[in-house]
Amino acid sequence: MFTDGVRRVMASVPCPECGAPTPAGELCDECYADGVEALDAPDEIEVRVCSRCGSYVRDGGWTSHDEPLPDDELAVAAVKDALRLHVDAREPSVTVGVENRDPNVLRVTVDAVAYVRGYRVEDGAVVRVRLDRETCPTCAKRTGGYYESVVQIRAEGRDPTDNETDRALEHAYAIAGRDYADRDTFVTETREVRGGLDIYMSTSDAGLQVARRMTEEYGGGYDDSATLVGEKDGEELYRVTYAVALPEFVPGDVVEVDGKPFLVTDNSDTLKGIDLRTGRRETFDDAEPETLGNERDAEPTTVVSVPGDDEMQVLDPSTYETVTVARPSFVEASQGDEVDVLSTAGGVFPVPNKNS
Numbered sequence: 001m002f003t004d005g006v007r008r009v010m011a012s013v014p015c016p017e018c019g020a021p022t023p024a025g026e027l028c029d030e031c032y033a034d035g036v037e038a039l040d041a042p043d044e045i046e047v048r049v050c051s052r053c054g055s056y057v058r059d060g061g062w063t064s065h066d067e068p069l070p071d072d073e074l075a076v077a078a079v080k081d082a083l084r085l086h087v088d089a090r091e092p093s094v095t096v097g098v099e100n101r102d103p104n105v106l107r108v109t110v111d112a113v114a115y116v117r118g119y120r121v122e123d124g125a126v127v128r129v130r131l132d133r134e135t136c137p138t139c140a141k142r143t144g145g146y147y148e149s150v151v152q153i154r155a156e157g158r159d160p161t162d163n164e165t166d167r168a169l170e171h172a173y174a175i176a177g178r179d180y181a182d183r184d185t186f187v188t189e190t191r192e193v194r195g196g197l198d199i200y201m202s203t204s205d206a207g208l209q210v211a212r213r214m215t216e217e218y219g220g221g222y223d224d225s226a227t228l229v230g231e232k233d234g235e236e237l238y239r240v241t242y243a244v245a246l247p248e249f250v251p252g253d254v255v256e257v258d259g260k261p262f263l264v265t266d267n268s269d270t271l272k273g274i275d276l277r278t279g280r281r282e283t284f285d286d287a288e289p290e291t292l293g294n295e296r297d298a299e300p301t302t303v304v305s306v307p308g309d310d311e312m313q314v315l316d317p318s319t320y321e322t323v324t325v326a327r328p329s330f331v332e333a334s335q336g337d338e339v340d341v342l343s344t345a346g347g348v349f350p351v352p353n354k355n356s
Contacts, residue, residue: 033119038092038111040084040307041125047078049058054141062136062185072098075129081321082127087116089121104131138183147188147200149207149240153195153214156248164218164246165197171213172199182329186245204240211242220246247271252296253291254342254349260347261348276349279329292344298351300338314350318343325350 012027020028027035048057054068058081069077076096085092092114099107110125153160153168156334169190176186188200201207211222222245227239247269249255253264262282271284299317306312312327325341330352332338338352
C-alpha cells in the first residue's frame, strides 16, 4: 500500500544491444544511430547523353545547357540526383568525386556525414556511371533538315537591304535561342534567293514570330499559306509559308511626292519624311512616291553664296556648275562651307549631314 509520502519510481528496460536504460526496451539513441545507413545510393546509373549537342536525359526529358557539361560534371550531377538520405539524418554533408574514368564509364565516390538522434554517422558508396551516347530527338531533326515553316523576306519593287535581311536573321536566331526555352525551336536553314532571303524554322509558330517582328519593325505585311505534308499520331501535319512583303521605300530613300522632294525617315506604319526644300517633317497616307535616289549617294560640295534665307548657290558635284538650290532649315552653312547634296533627275537637293 502506497502513502502520499512515498515516491513512485518508473521502471526502465535495458537496450537490447548495450544494456543502457530505455523506456520500453527499444534501441537506445546511440545504438539506433550506429545501425543507420545514412546514405542510399544505387550501384550503377545509366545516363543517356547526346553525342552531338551534349544534352542529356533528366527527369524523363532531354535537357541542355548553353555549353555541354564535361563528363565528370555530368556523372556527379546524375549521382547527386539519385542519392537519398535516411529520414532521420540531420545536418547532412555529402562529398561526391570522380575517382577514375574511361570514355564511357566513370567511378564516382560518395562520402556522407550526418547526425542521427544527436550522434555522428558516417557512410559512403561507390557508384558506377555509364554514359550511353546517342542522338537526341532535336539533333535528329536538325540533321534531317526538319522544318515546319518558311519565312520569305521580300520587298515591294526592290530587293531587301542587307540591314533588313540581317535583322530578319537576328530575329530568327533570337526566337530560336533566348526567346524560346523549347529545345525543338531552331533555325533549320537559311537561303539567299533571287529577290530576298528564305528562313526555314523548325516550328510554324517560330516562323510566325519572325514575320510579325519584321513587319512591326519595318512596316509592310505578310501572308501565310499552309501545305499538308503528312500525318502523325492521327493529326495532320502542315508546313506554313510566311511571305513577308516589306515596304517599297526605306529610310534614306529620296522620293518625289506631288512634285516635292522628301527624305524618307520612317516607313513602319505610314510613310514619313523631311521636305528637302524646307526641312519640315511630313506624313503621307495615300501618296504615290517616285524614287529619286538615296542619301547614301549624297556628296559634299561647297557653298558658293547665300543670296537669301531660303536659297543658296552650290557647286553641282556631277557637273561642277554653280546651281541655285533650296536652303532648308537643317542647313546652317555660310559661304565657303561644305554641305551634302544629292544630284537627281529632279534636281540637286541638300540632305542632312551624315555625321549630324
